[in-house]
Amino acid sequence: MASLPDNPDALYGDVIMDHYRSPRHRAPLVNADIEAEEFNPFCGDRATLQLRLGHADGTSASIQDVSALAEGCSIIQASASLLADNLQGRTLEQAADLSQLFRDLMQGKPLPAVALSELGDLEALEVVRQYPVRIKCALLPWVALEEGLRRLNRRGTPGG
Ligand code: ZN
Numbered sequence: 001m002a003s004l005p006d007n008p009d010a011l012y013g014d015v016i017m018d019h020y021r022s023p024r025h026r027a028p029l030v031n032a033d034i035e036a037e038e039f040n041p042f043c044g045d046r047a048t049l050q051l052r053l054g055h056a057d058g059t060s061a062s063i064q065d066v067s068a069l070a071e072g073c074s075i076i077q078a079s080a081s082l083l084a085d086n087l088q089g090r091t092l093e094q095a096a097d098l099s100q101l102f103r104d105l106m107q108g109k110p111l112p113a114v115a116l117s118e119l120g121d122l123e124a125l126e127v128v129r130q131y132p133v134r135i136k137c138a139l140l141p142w143v144a145l146e147e148g149l150r151r152l153n154r155r156g157t158p159g160g
Pocket of ligand 1: 043045072073074075076134137
């Protein structure tokens with residue numbers, strides 16, 4: 001396993017460092033429909049995710065607002081920010097699909113071009129696979145998303 005660099009800039013690339021330095025969507029939401037928090041004791045990472053839903057097309061709920069708050073290493077902060085950036089406007093089904101695609105990417109599954117274009121700038125996080133101990137960091141905000149979606153399904157879709 002490669003050792004972790006003291007200065008990760010060169011290694012992780014511009015997209016990750018940009019989101020690490022200027023994380024998006026950190027402001028907490030009032031009246032969130034979905035909230036979940038995940039903690040990784042290994043490196044002290046914490047991800048808190050909030051989603052507010054709307055029913056723009058009258059049928060399926062879509063994500064209108066996202067708050068993703070991450071504490072810990074550069075990777076979890078970049079991953080949470082990229083996740084938040086990519087969730088806005090998606091339906092819950094699309095969010096679940098994106099989460100599965102991102103897992104596939106981080107697990108090194110071969111993805112067709114259409115899947116890669118769906119992932120967009122999230123593909124920048126693939127570099128983290130070179131540091132297996134950090135894969136959990138990249139996935140933690142997505143674990144929070146999946147937990148939030150599961151809770152919502154148990155409770156039933158709000159708003160109706
Ligand atoms: Zn971490």
